[in-house]
Amino acid sequence: xxxxxxxxxxxxxxxxxxxxxxxxxxxxxxxxxxxxxxxxxxxxxxxxxxxxxxxxxxxxxxxxxxxxxxxxxxxxxxxxxxxxxxxxxxxxxxxxxxxxxxxxxxxxxxxxxxxxxxxxxxxxxxxxxxxxxxxxxxxxxxxxxxxxxxxxxxxxxxxxxxxxxxxxxxxxxxxxxxxxxxxxxxxxxxxxxxxxxxxxxxxxxxxxxxxxxxxxxxxxxxxxxxxxxxxxxxxxxxxxxxxxxxxxxxxxxxxxxxx
Amino acid sequence: xxxxxxxxxxxxxxxxxxxxxxxxxxxxxxxxxxxxxxxxxxxxxxxxxxxxxxxxxxxxxxxxxxxxxxxxxxxxxxxxxxxxxxxxxxxxxxxxxxxxxxxxxxxxxxxxxxxxxxxxxxxxxxxxxxxxxxxxxxxxxxxxxxxxxxxxxxxxxxxxxxxxxxxxxxxxxxxxxxxxxxxxxxxxxxxxxxxxxxxxxxxxxxxxxxxxxxxxxxxxxxxxxxxxxxxxxxxxxxxxxxxxxxxxxxxxxxxxxxxxxxxxxxxxxxxxxxxxxxxxxxxxxxxxxxxxxxxxxxxxxxxxxxxxxxxxxxxxxxxxxxxxxxxxxxxxxxxxxxxxxxxxxxxxxxxxxxxxxxxxxxxxxxxxxxxxxxxxxxxxxxx
Numbered sequence: 001x002x003x004x005x006x007x008x009x010x011x012x013x014x015x016x017x018x019x020x021x022x023x024x025x026x027x028x029x030x031x032x033x034x035x036x037x038x039x040x041x042x043x044x045x046x047x048x049x050x051x052x053x054x055x056x057x058x059x060x061x062x063x064x065x066x067x068x069x070x071x072x073x074x075x076x077x078x079x080x081x082x083x084x085x086x087x088x089x090x091x092x093x094x095x096x097x098x099x100x101x102x103x104x105x106x107x108x109x110x111x112x113x114x115x116x117x118x119x120x121x122x123x124x125x126x127x128x129x130x131x132x133x134x135x136x137x138x139x140x141x142x143x144x145x146x147x148x149x150x151x152x153x154x155x156x157x158x159x160x161x162x163x164x165x166x167x168x169x170x171x172x173x174x175x176x177x178x179x180x181x182x183x184x185x186x187x188x189x190x191x192x193x194x195x196x197x198x199x200x201x202x203x204x205x206x207x208x209x210x211x212x213x214x215x216x217x218x219x220x221x222x223x224x225x226x227x228x229x230x231x232x233x234x235x236x237x238x239x240x241x242x243x244x245x246x247x248x249x250x251x252x253x254x255x256x257x258x259x
Numbered sequence: 260x261x262x263x264x265x266x267x268x269x270x271x272x273x274x275x276x277x278x279x280x281x282x283x284x285x286x287x288x289x290x291x292x293x294x295x296x297x298x299x300x301x302x303x304x305x306x307x308x309x310x311x312x313x314x315x316x317x318x319x320x321x322x323x324x325x326x327x328x329x330x331x332x333x334x335x336x337x338x339x340x341x342x343x344x345x346x347x348x349x350x351x352x353x354x355x356x357x358x359x360x361x362x363x364x365x366x367x368x369x370x371x372x373x374x375x376x377x378x379x380x381x382x383x384x385x386x387x388x389x390x391x392x393x394x395x396x397x398x399x400x401x402x403x404x405x406x407x408x409x410x411x412x413x414x415x416x417x418x419x420x421x422x423x424x425x426x427x428x429x430x431x432x433x434x435x436x437x438x439x440x441x442x443x444x445x446x447x448x449x450x451x452x453x454x455x456x457x458x459x460x461x462x463x464x465x466x467x468x469x470x471x472x473x474x475x476x477x478x479x480x481x482x483x484x485x486x487x488x489x490x491x492x493x494x495x496x497x498x499x500x501x502x503x504x505x506x507x508x509x510x511x512x513x514x515x516x517x518x519x520x521x522x523x524x525x526x527x528x529x530x531x532x533x534x535x536x537x538x539x540x541x542x543x544x545x546x547x548x549x550x551x552x553x554x555x556x557x558x559x560x561x562x563x564x565x566x567x568x569x570x571x572x573x574x575x576x577x578x579x580x581x582x583x584x585x586x587x588x589x590x591x592x593x594x595x596x597x598x599x600x601x602x603x604x605x606x607x608x609x610x611x612x613x614x615x616x617x618x619x620x621x622x623x624x625x626x627x628x629x630x631x632x633x634x635x636x637x638x639x640x641x642x
């Protein structure tokens with residue numbers, strides 16, 4: 001089974017702070033990690049490879065330092081890493097990103113399954129996975145919590161719903177996005193880490209992918225960010241104390257004055 | 260302090276730290292309480308490839324030496340000295356085969372020990388033979404193609420959970436220490452059983468049991484090296500493994516120090532963090548200096564071993580003795596910084612004190628280490 005896992009390098013969100021003046025992330029000194037949901041995607045890819053043989057290719061779009069995320073995936077057991085990186089792709093929203101990644105996947109050639117994490121921890125859109133399937137015109141199942149059964153050309157999946165789950169069969173080639181209930185990601189092995197240091201990461205830009213210039217980067221992104229703002233921090237409330245009737249009167253008075 | 264570690268050594272450190280933080284810390288208190296063998300963590304360490312660090316590549320290991328073993332043991336011990344000793348004791352049981360095993364023995368046993376599929380144990384100690392290894396009573400009598408083992412080993416780390424045992428037994432009682440031999444015994448061999456599991460003060464995640472041999476017949480191919488080499492096998496094994504025990508003590512000390520410093524910054528008294536008081540700062544200064552000195556001694560010794568220098572008994576003994584004395588002192592001082600909270604099991608620090616104590620006792624008490632060091636220093640001066 002030839003599997004492509006799409007990953008994203010994100011800032012470790014537990015550390016992220018926002019500059020209140022510019023409303024942008026303070027990225028200095030913040031560690032970059034593989035999007036936590038993508039770790040489950042990588043793990044599921046590796047487990048399917050262990051069952052069926054084949055190959056796991058990890059694919060990411062990002063700046064040159066996203067190379068580190070691909071190497072981390074190789075340390076876990078992925079066979080190959082591809083970095084889609086070009087100034088022409090800068091400013092992509094989820095539509096342009098999924099268009100570009102779909103272009104890269106066409107460039108890879110034949111595959112059986114694409115696995116994505118359900119969403120990225122920084123953007124939280126959950127749109128890129130479904131976008132890729134749309135651009136490639138292949139079937140997709142989102143929020144997969146279990147691969148019940150797998151055959152060469154058919155997956156039987158459990159898709160998580162708010163209450164319970166549904167069982168869906170997915171003919172391959174297809175795409176799934178996975179939730180954290182699906183598995184417990186492994187840690188890297190020493191041999192894997194050594195291999196990842198040596199690994200050759202494939203770099204593809206617009207020259208290699210030759211995509212429609214109108215559909216990539218900022219120009220291909222219909223999303224308009226109108227305003228980014230930090231919600232004002234909640235200040236402590238006011239506590240009223242005293243006898244019940246007195247407190248009720250005071251509260252009513254305060255509410256009236258606020259209205 | 261920068262020890263100028265290679266890329267590979269940094270990788271081992273980072274990987275072991277990741278295992279310690281993500282897989283060991285959350286379960287350390289549980290295993291300390293239940294005394295179950297931490298198989299789930301052992302499996303993670305095995306999959307990471309850390310069991311094979313010092314085992315030659317030809318037999319499925321990584322051939323990256325004793326310093327890497329020390330670095331891994333140190334990082335694992337920072338989170339739990341008990342779980343780390345399950346790992347380190349397997350190395351102890353594997354060293355005799357790496358150092359003295361013949362080609363067939365290496366091929367047969369090392370790959371499973373390198374992959375962590377099986378865990379090893381080393382059995383020297385007996386009820387009447389602790390520091391005095393020459394008092395061993397377990398016998399191995401040659402009968403045709405077999406040796407027949409009879410006797411009792413006790414306080415054996417990984418006993419009962421390990422699959423592969425290296426056992427020291429007397430083949431010729433009349434020759435004293437020179438009549439001891441080393442054998443490989445597999446779990447499940449007829450006549451080989453286990454006694455009670457010890458209820459211990461510390462390192463409670465690890466198992467310690469008696470090994471009982473009752474007319475236990477093992478093939479003569481399981482003899483390591485030659486008859487009479489048992490004592491040499493033991494001493495050379497300890498030379499290799501003592502830096503590892505020292506690293507366990509170092510990890511416990513560092514882990515206790517980490518907790519103490521963090522707590523000192525959080526704990527407020529007299530409207531200030533207690534870390535702002537000179538009394539606490541001086542304690543931290545002494546603790547940090549001693550931990551660093553112990554690390555320097557261990558790494559230097561491990562580098563000698565990896566460089567192929569033989570005759571490192573003195574240095575190994577120094578590293579083991581110093582690091583374990585430091586672990587005891589630093590963990591006690593760390594508990595003191597925690598004050599009354601430190602005495603309670605709700606806080607992690609009292610476990611470090613309990614785990615530290617054994618490092619002064621096993622693999623040769625610190626009194627025996629001082630004998631080794633003292634005699635060697637005097638001998639060197641006489642030259």
